[in-house]
Amino acid sequence: MPLDEKTAVPTAHDEGTGMTDRQAKLRFEGVHKSFHTRRGEVTALSPIDLTVYQGDFIALVGPSGCGKSTLLMIAAGLEAASGGTVLADGAPMREPGPDRCVVFQRFALFPTKTVTGNVEYGLRMTGVPKAERRERVRETLGMVGLSAFADAYPHELSGGMQQRAALARSIVMRPDVLLMDEPFGALDAQTRIIMQEEIARIARDLGLTVLLVTHSVEEAVYLCNRIIVLTARPGAIKHEFTVDDDWSHHSVDEAMAQPGFGSLQRTVWNAVREEITSVQ
């Protein structure tokens, strides 16, 4: 579907200056979404233009209900856009697929399968031979620190370990873009910090490209190189911040102690706050 120029809203942000030589992994062109309700049509997302480049770690932040999760689900192919195009690796996509795996807030591990069964699932569905599957599962479980729990069922694991398993299930597929929908939202505060540091390490080691939906500005500043702030419903891109320092080399508490971290966090938060207070 060609991009309808009239619906494409020019965005205020500078889209990745100096990054254009990198490969575009995911591109939203005028993607918008509206719902039919009893009170008529409700626009959830204004047309969004956004390009995710190879190696990007992008956060989508914004007030509740601004449509950031919807945008992620559209990218995953699990929800249909009302218009616009999503290009995955240059080609328009319609179906969900393992090139755009999702890590969900509620983990969504398959309860009847062991950790190995869960991590192996996508490989099995895409026809990877058994010997290669076993090797890749072993390696990935090692990477997330779950080697000792290969035969455990999800309900036998703590929340943090369940999220490790869910992460392993996605990264074993080596997705072009890893989509994360508030992946730490269901974890307690201590576990969340440990998992943020783990994600940072794994993303660096594997050179992952990530699109992350989060409520936490702190998390966005710590993990990401680009932070997209969305407006209140209907969601549109309000501003894009570029994170110049790579904080993810530090631990979370070290990073937070740096003056640059705090000032960026405040700047981004003020942008988010404006949107939250605009509707209240």
Place this chain on the structure above:
Amino acid sequence: MTNVEWRRARRRRRVRATSVGAASTIALAGLWYLSTDGLGLVSPLFLPSPVAVFERLIEFTQRDYQGATLIGHLFASLRIVAIGWFVAGVIGLPLGVAMGWSRRVRTVVSPVFELIRPIPPIAWIPLAILWFGLGTEARVFVVTISAVVPWVLNSYEAVAGVDKLLAKASRSLGAPSRRTLVEVVLPAAVPTLVGGARIALGNAWMTVVAAELLGATAGLGFVALNARSTLDPDIMLVAMLLIGLLGVVFSEGLRLVEKRLSGWKESAA
């Protein structure tokens, strides 16, 4: 509380529940005995004593009543129930699963199903006679009807009740829709599916007695009905007690299967 303590407490609770249950059953039997043989309050033609019923049961295992021993009548009923339950499962299980999985199937099937659901199985007897006459087929038909509703409903609810996020996760990992159903949704639905099988078997068993009104010449329901016309309340109660006992055996048996197949679930507290 440690795991061991918790288990001990659970065992104590279970032992207590079992002993209270046993005590109430024995008390009822005692009351029955007192009002019949014990104090002679009611005539044995109105309610025979437990001793007479038990003696009759033993005798029935060896001597024919209306053409067959206890075992013969038992198998006559069991055969009808087994066929009806199985046929109902072959129809109801896939239908319920399809309704739970596909909105299109649900839209087409639901109105018809909702209309049929409230009709009690016994109300199908006239139609069964019209279609099949008085015979085994008519009885199987009525039993099938009684079992098909819980098969469909529970299979539907089993599939519809599986967290939608699991199917999304599966699609996102590259599984097509049908494999998602087979690999993720159905395994998670198994405990509820077996629950449906259990309720269907219970319904079938209760209905077989009514179905044996339809020109049966053997079966526990036939024995109970026949005992009334031959003024033989001993054997009537033997048949009724056996119907009750077997109902419990079926139900508890399938409950065990249900538990076995839910090993991946958190153990119920």
